[in-house]
Amino acid sequence: xxxxxxxxxxxIALLLAAPAFAxxxxxxxxxxxxxxxxxxxxxxxxxxxxxxxxxxxxxxxxADAHTPAADNMQDMDHSQHGSPASxxxxxxxxxxxxxxxMDHSQHxxxxTPPSAMDPSQHQGGAxxxxxxMDHSQHGxxxxxxxxxxxxxxxxxxxxxxxxxxDHYADRDFPGGEMAGSREAMMKESGGGQFGQLMLNxxxxxxxxxxxxxxxxxxxxxxxxxxxxxxxxxxxGEFGRGIDSxxxxxxxxxxxxxxxxxxxxxxxxxxxxxxxxxxxxxFEGLAPGMFEVEGALFLSNKGDLLGRVEGYYDQRITxxxxxxxxxxxxxxxxxxxxxxxxxxxxxxxxxxxxRYEISRQFAPYVGVSYLRKTGDTAxxxxxxxxxxxxxSFVVGVRFWF
Numbered sequence: 001x002x003x004x005x006x007x008x009x010x011x012i013a014l015l016l017a018a019p020a021f022a023x024x025x026x027x028x029x030x031x032x033x034x035x036x037x038x039x040x041x042x043x044x045x046x047x048x049x050x051x052x053x054x055x056x057x058x059x060x061x062x063a064d065a066h067t068p069a070a071d072n073m074q075d076m077d078h079s080q081h082g083s084p085a086s087x088x089x090x091x092x093x094x095x096x097x098x099x100x101x102m103d104h105s106q107h108x109x110x111x112t113p114p115s116a117m118d119p120s121q122h123q124g125g126a127x128x129x130x131x132x133m134d135h136s137q138h139g140x141x142x143x144x145x146x147x148x149x150x151x152x153x154x155x156x157x158x159x160x161x162x163x164x165x166d167h168y169a170d171r172d173f174p175g176g177e178m179a180g181s182r183e184a185m186m187k188e189s190g191g192g193q194f195g196q197l198m199l200n201x202x203x204x205x206x207x208x209x210x211x212x213x214x215x216x217x218x219x220x221x222x223x224x225x226x227x228x229x230x231x232x233x234x235x236g237e238f239g240r241g242i243d244s245x246x247x248x249x250x251x252x253x254x255x256x257x258x259x260x261x262x263x264x265x266x267x268x269x270x271x272x273x274x275x276x277x278x279x280x281x282f283e284g285l286a287p288g289m290f291e292v293e294g295a296l297f298l299s300n301k302g303d304l305l306g307r308v309e310g311y312y313d314q315r316i317t318x319x320x321x322x323x324x325x326x327x328x329x330x331x332x333x334x335x336x337x338x339x340x341x342x343x344x345x346x347x348x349x350x351x352x353x354r355y356e357i358s359r360q361f362a363p364y365v366g367v368s369y370l371r372k373t374g375d376t377a378x379x380x381x382x383x384x385x386x387x388x389x390x391s392f393v394v395g396v397r398f399w400f
Contacts, residue, residue: 191223193222196399196400197219198217198219200218200311200397201216201233201395202216203215205235205391207391211237212237213236214233217233224254225254226254227252228249228250228252232245232246232247243270244272245268245269247269248267250262250263250281259282259283261281262279262280265279275299279296280296281294282295294306294308305330305340306330307328307329308328309327309328311325311326319355319357321353321355323351323364324351325348325350327348328344328347330345331343334375339380339383339385341376344374346370347373348370350367350369352364352395353366354397361397362396362397364397366392366393369388369389369390369391370388370391
């Protein structure tokens with residue numbers, strides 16, 4: 001029993017040493033690996049990972065003497081190191097071709113790091129010669145397809161480029177057909193003819209003495225730019241007929257989106273002598289939505305008269321509207337046969353509150369005040385007439 005103990009210990013020692021001798025020492029033939037490492041018996045070498053093979057960083061060499069280290073590892077037996085079969089079929093990295101000015105000492109396994117190229121070579125210096133590289137993209141020369149236009153052109157006195165054609169469709173379609181199409185489009189989109197007739201004042205006036213009546217209306221027909229206007233206004237007393245009345249026929253031309261210039265003739269009728277006037281004036285929408293108009297009248301007797309009037313629609317509700325109104329009449333000289341003195345002839349102020357049953361039809365009530373001034377007031381006093389009058393009015397405003 002005691003004699004068998006030494007033999008049992010020797011057998012156990014041999015069994016423990018068997019794995020170390022079973023390893024393949026073919027890696028000791030690789031260049032740069034010394035055999036002195038085999039004399040260290042105790043510790044087994046660390047097994048490298050299959051996905052990250054151990055590489056030694058080569059020393060910097062000249063560009064013409066560079067040799068990739070991966071070319072000497074093709075005969076290596078990976079089956080003893082636990083590498084998968086896919087690692088044995090991985091091709092070796094091919095070396096990068098030599099290029100002037102590039103440091104090959106920083107390239108491992110054929111990879112080109114971003115830091116290997118000198119950025120200073122792209123600014124003010126020549127770019128290294130690289131096959132297939134277009135140097136015109138680095139500022140050395142403009143691209144052949146690039147055309148200098150607009151603000152990129154150099155300063156000078158060259159003539160401007162031609163103005164583009166007004167009608168682009170004429171490039172692809174006959175000009176005559178396109179002209180007919182544009183004309184039809186303009187008629188359907190605002191170039192047509194239309195008209196309107198409106199009586200802004202058509203009322204009964206109750207005041208001291210005889211009650212009276214008054215009208216003031218206008219109508220037009222035409223397009224957006226050119227129109228024919230008819231205007232009429234007048235007043236009278238019941239039982240005495242028309243005191244004064246007039247009719248104007250005017251040609252109107254739009255001078256901007258809000259105002260029209262008007263010219264034509266005016267014919268007076270009533271108790272005084274009839275007069276015919278050459279007329280020039282304007283009508284439009286002033287800032288603040290004030291409807292304004294003014295005119296000068298030169299009679300066939302040489303009398304020069306003027307008129308300015310305006311009103312404003314103040315909407316209280318969607319149907320209830322208050323309309324303040326102002327009218328001034330002027331004369332350059334005395335016209336005794338018409339009871340008109342020079343200067344400011346009269347002032348009329350009014351306010352009418354209407355209820356719009358519809359936009360086209362609205363009855364109203366209001367008040368109107370008339371005041372004669374200057375020489376006209378003097379002539380009225382000499383004739384025994386009042387120089388001012390206040391009237392309560394009831395009327396209707398309509399248009400169609």
